[in-house]
Amino acid sequence: MIDDRIRRxxxxxxxxxxxxxxxYDPGKRDCVKLATHALIKMGHGSGLMKGLRYSSEAQGYRLLRKAGFKNLIEAVDARGLPRIAPAMAMQGDLLAMPAGGDGPFGAALAVAMSDGIILGFSHDHGICSTWRANTFITAWRL
Known part of the structure; x- marks a missing residue:
């Protein structure tokens, strides 16, 4: 248990x-790249993201659709990760939250930090930062 907490x-x-x-810089620093980094650091590898290149949200969305997914939640679910209640998220787990606006991705992905804090890109100011969010769609145990 202690080793898992240290790894997380x-x-x-x-x-x-x-x-x-x-x-925020699509294809370099966005919620998908953040989630992929968390997956790699937690030992799950990059999966479908390996070798994918995009430089705009439109290109990223086309790649998502080409892979057969309607949204980011479907893409993460396809990894076979167990879904958990967002309140159960531990450090290093992934969270999906409303993306704001009417974006095509269906959610924004974030990483659980500690004490209910998450790391993600705010649609308000476009900078990756930590904060306490109060609205989630789902979460996955890594």
Whole structure:
């Protein structure tokens, strides 16, 4: 159990170091890249993201649809990760929250940090940061 907590803390810290304070840049720094980084750090590999390149939301969405998914939640579910209640998320787990607006992705992905704090890109200011969110769609145990 202690080893798992140390691994989770290290994965969350790696995500924080790579993304926190950085501006949104599709294909380089976005919620999919953040989630992929968390998956890798938690030992799940990059899966379908391996080798995918996109430089705009439109290109990213086309790749998502080409892979057979309607939204990001379907794409994460396809990884076979167990869904959990968002309140049960531990450090390093993935969370899906409303993306704001009428974006095509169906959700924004974030990484659970500690004490109910998440790391993700805010649609309000486009910077990756930590905050306490109060609305989630679902979560996955990594």
């Amino acid at each position: 803390a290290a994965a969350a810290e790696a995500c924080w170091k790579r993304f926190n304070g950085k501006s």
